[in-house]
Amino acid sequence: MIQSLQLKKVDTQELILQFQNIKSSEENRDQAFAVLCTRFRERILNKCEIRCNQFGYNITVAETIAERTFYKYAKSPGFDITKSKASSIDIAFELYLLGIAKRELTNYFREEKKKLNGTYYDGNEQIIENLPKVDISKMNLKARIMHLAILSLPDKHRTIYLTYKYYEKIGCNLPRSLLSKLREHLGVSQNTIRSYKKEAIDKINSYIEVMEATKNISNE
Known part of the structure; x- marks a missing residue:
């Protein structure tokens, strides 16, 4: 040596x-x-x-x-x-x-x-599986409906939706390392993640649409 x-x-x-x-x-x-x-x-x-x-x-x-x-x-x-x-x-x-x-x-x-x-990732991004504990009685109606809609999602759909919601930024894809963690954690492909994400968004939007329709009816 x-x-x-x-x-x-x-x-x-x-x-x-x-x-x-x-x-x-x-x-x-x-x-x-x-x-x-x-x-x-x-x-x-x-x-x-x-x-x-x-x-x-x-x-x-x-x-x-x-x-x-x-x-x-x-x-x-x-x-x-x-x-x-x-x-x-x-x-x-x-x-x-x-x-x-x-x-x-x-x-x-x-x-x-x-x-x-505001589109920088530092590599410390983590998977988000659950909503933070909050007092929904203090939320307005729309926020309460969204909160309940997210809670109603299947586990994988909820994890995908929350992770994207927390980290996704305009004109910037999620970091590759985070997407890799997400695929490994959920045991699904990237195509499945995209599909589940769309399904989650569609379901949440449907809750909002029902709320808006109910408001319109009550105002007539």
Whole structure:
């Protein structure tokens, strides 16, 4: 095993090979990655800061992008020197990391835009199975009817309706991770989810229509 102090003297290509070798021990891979981060962090951060300044972002955002860059590489280490025309391994790897940083800055910009538009999901979304406990006597008639209509739905229909109702936003589909949780939790396909969602909405609308018709009759 190459010791951490010795790794600082190892050339970049060997460090990359050690980190990207899934057969290498976890300790060796962690040490190699730590040295790569130390060796390239300042270069990547400086380039990120320049790029972020062009978009009106401060150093804090640049640091976030730099951290995301190394995290992304750690999750999917796919650097291949044969695909680079750079004059050295260090330049090639730096350009590779900057490519990741560019994509992460784009993702950051999109996330911020979605937050401003109220269409951002952070990955913490959970399945909603039941309505919160409330005093329906304090609700107006329409709210009371909707509450009772939702309670009358079959369990799967209710779960689908409430989850969509809570998280669905205009022009934005539910996160894939949440849809996957929903399919697994209910043991149904995405087509079935769409069908149950429509059935739930139709049933709730029918309750509202009956209420409106009853009001109209009583006002005649």
